[in-house]
Amino acid sequence: MPQTLRLSIVLLAAALCLAACKQETDTPETDAGAAPATVSVLTATPEAITVYDDLSGRISADRTVEIRPQVGGIILKRLFEEGATVEADQPLFQIDPAVFEAEVAAAEAVLARTEADLVNAEAKHTRALALAQARVSAERATEDAVAALAQAKANVAEARANLDRKTLELSHAVVRSPIRGRIGATLVNEGTLVAPGAGPLAVVQQIGVVYADVKQPVSAHESLRELIASGAAADPGDRPVQILSPLGTPYAVSARALFSDITVDRSTGNINIRVEITNTDGSLLPGMFVRARLPRATYHAALTVPQEAVQRDTTGHAQIVVLNPDKTGSLRRIELGPLVGHRYLVAAGLTAGETFVVLGADRAREGVVLSPVPHQQKTAEAAQ
Secondary structure, X not given: OOHHHHHHHHXXXXXXXXXXXXXXXXXXXXXXXXXXXXXXXXXXXXXXXXXXXXXXXXXXXXXXXXXXXXXXXXXXEEOOOOOOEEOOOOEEEEEOOHXXXXXXXXXXXXXXXXXXXXXXXXXXXXXXXXXXXXXXXXHHHHHHHHHHHHHHHHHHHHHHHHHHHHHHHHHOOEEEOOOOEEEOOOOOOOOOEEOOOOOOOEEEEEEEEEEEEEEEEHHHHHHHHHHHHHOOEEOOOOOOEEEEOOOOOEOOOEEEEEEEOOOOOOOOOEEEEEEEEEOOOOOOOOOOEEEEEEXXXXXXXXXXXXXXXXXXXXXXXXXXXXXXOOOEEEEEEOEXXXXXXXXXXXXXXXXXXXXXXXXXXXXXXXXXXXXXXXXXXXXXHHHO
16 A cells, blocks of 8 residues: 555544544533523413404394285386385385275265265154154154164264275375385386285385394303302403404494393204394395304403413323423413413413413423513404
């Protein structure tokens, strides 16, 4: 082997040996001088929090009236504009009045005849009384005159009532709206023969105030009663309800829960809650699908943790990393309550004033010193 090659091999072996020795010597010093792991932390602070339930339902009108004819006949004319707001007693349809006008004229003639008969009966009655006082006529004639007068009065009363009925039928030839509200499309056209008891001619709805019937699990009511009884929560009472679109956009309306049913749906285990909504601008229409955000309970001194601070162990139980006084972290199991926005309410396992890790919990190992920095809440989370 050439001298030069032998020398190169010796030098390479010596270099490798020196590098290995240096690595062995430097490793403990590096670990000992490494900077502590940085984690973001929060301090558990009690605060008042209201828990809400988002429940789905459909809008129904305050009042819905089907416009139906009270007399039969041919529709001559529609007197309203479809989709417009109509007033109470506003004419909507004109039914052909010719038949009713003729019947009114006939009833007037019958009334005139009976009134003439009444005048004649009164005259006969007066003469019969005079003759009876003069003892010229028999008692039977006087009785007949009294009976004839009573009959004539009854005939007049009957004829007048018949005239009133015919006049009422004539007035019903103009179909009017019984309430103020928004009217939909006409369901019949001019020339249609209608009759009492047939289908509606149109529908009028009042939507200045509307209702949403939503379903809530009865278990939510039971848990609320337990929380209120224990003093952990307060009854939300008459707090306002927020109405949202299916996409979560809030409507500019005011709403409140009116009442809840006293019967539970056996098939679903839900109870119905009626929400009253002031729909001044008419943005909510009957049949629309909405979400009602109802306050379930108010916690006076609730402790919360962000979602990202919560871990799960192998059994699925929630746990967080709590910062010890020596700046080391330790895992602790906690019990979670409802989720409000992006934060969990802590039912047990955390005490006010304790500091816990939000981000970087995976770096917390037993005995490892951490470098805590305050956690910056996201704007969206803070808003909720």
